[in-house]
Amino acid sequence: MGATHSHVCRAHSLFYEPTRFENKTENWNHDFVLEFTRLLRDVRTRHEFTFLMHRFQISLDGNKRTSTISIGGGLRRELGTAIARSESFKPRRVLLISNKRVFDLYGKDVISSLKRQRLQIFEWLMPEGERFKSFRVLEQAVMFLGNNGFERNDLVVALGGGVVGDLAGFSAAVYLRGIPFIQVPTTLLAQIDSSVGGQTGINLPVGMNMVGAFHQPPLVVIDPETLLTLPKRELVSGFC
Numbered sequence: 001m002g003a004t005h006s007h008v009c010r011a012h013s014l015f016y017e018p019t020r021f022e023n024k025t026e027n028w029n030h031d032f033v034l035e036f037t038r039l040l041r042d043v044r045t046r047h048e049f050t051f052l053m054h055r056f057q058i059s060l061d062g063n064k065r066t067s068t069i070s071i072g073g074g075l076r077r078e079l080g081t082a083i084a085r086s087e088s089f090k091p092r093r094v095l096l097i098s099n100k101r102v103f104d105l106y107g108k109d110v111i112s113s114l115k116r117q118r119l120q121i122f123e124w125l126m127p128e129g130e131r132f133k134s135f136r137v138l139e140q141a142v143m144f145l146g147n148n149g150f151e152r153n154d155l156v157v158a159l160g161g162g163v164v165g166d167l168a169g170f171s172a173a174v175y176l177r178g179i180p181f182i183q184v185p186t187t188l189l190a191q192i193d194s195s196v197g198g199q200t201g202i203n204l205p206v207g208m209n210m211v212g213a214f215h216q217p218p219l220v221v222i223d224p225e226t227l228l229t230l231p232k233r234e235l236v237s238g239f240c
């Protein structure tokens with residue numbers, strides 16, 4: 001059986017009790033995330049939880065594939081090393097897809113970590129907002145891949161919330177009938193849900209997520225420190 005939202009939520013619920021953070025006002029977000037990060041860090045030393053948090057078996061149509069899900073404060077700075085160590089892909093080119101807000105916050109860290117490896121790095125920023133999960137933006141993303149000579153073994157990295165993850169994942173799913181991609185989710189919803197199931201897609205004017213594909217990321221890198229900059233409204237919307 002594959003990893004589902006409830007599996008991931010259950011895993012996360014081992015590590016924090018949301019009620020402990022109630023009644024806090026301006027520091028609520030900050031305190032919660034620091035505690036969440038500390039607990040995740042502590043838990044990495046406990047073998048059984050390390051296993052639970054780091055490996056999920058995800059099967060699609062009976063075809064079993066494994067996504068490695070790495071969780072830890074500051075992991076965005078080690079993405080290059082994770083790519084170099086992975087046996088799932090050996091890219092020459094990497095396209096980082098994000099939006100301006102997230103890229104301004106974390107793009108530099110991710111790019112520096114990629115630059116430490118021998119990789120040709122490109123970045124492409126999509127506009128911010130649900131309405132840009134569209135055919136028009138998808139076309140721009142795949143055209144960028146094509147114009148820059150991306151090949152079957154090259155890699156797309158999605159840095160952002162669920163919107164960026166869905167659009168970047170779908171671009172990777174359809175370009176050359178599928179190239180590898182990695183999720184680096186930066187919202188709570190994306191960290192506990194949208195980045196892990198392999199569902200990618202875009203919206204139609206008549207409804208959300210109506211065009212898409214299953215395209216599982218071999219690697220999901222979750223850095224809870226990125227939640228520190230998330231508006232409280234977005235953080236709360238990700239609670240299970």
Ligand SMILES: NC(=O)c1ccc[n+]([C@@H]2O[C@H](COP(=O)([O-])OP(=O)(O)OC[C@H]3O[C@@H](n4cnc5c(N)ncnc54)[C@H](O)[C@@H]3O)[C@@H](O)[C@H]2O)c1
Pocket residue numbers: 099101102105128129130133160161162163164166186187188189190193194195197198199200208209226227228229230231234237
């Ligand atoms: N693929 C799936 O399985 C799946 C599951 C659930 C939801 N989704 C999709 O996810 C999308 C919603 O995702 P979301 O809730 O992450 O919203 P989102 O991606 O729109 O992000 C919310 C806002 O937070 C900003 N942001 C992201 N990370 C930030 C950070 N670390 N600090 C500050 N700001 C940050 C974004 O720029 C955006 O303005 C929807 O399109 C939904 O359909 C997909």
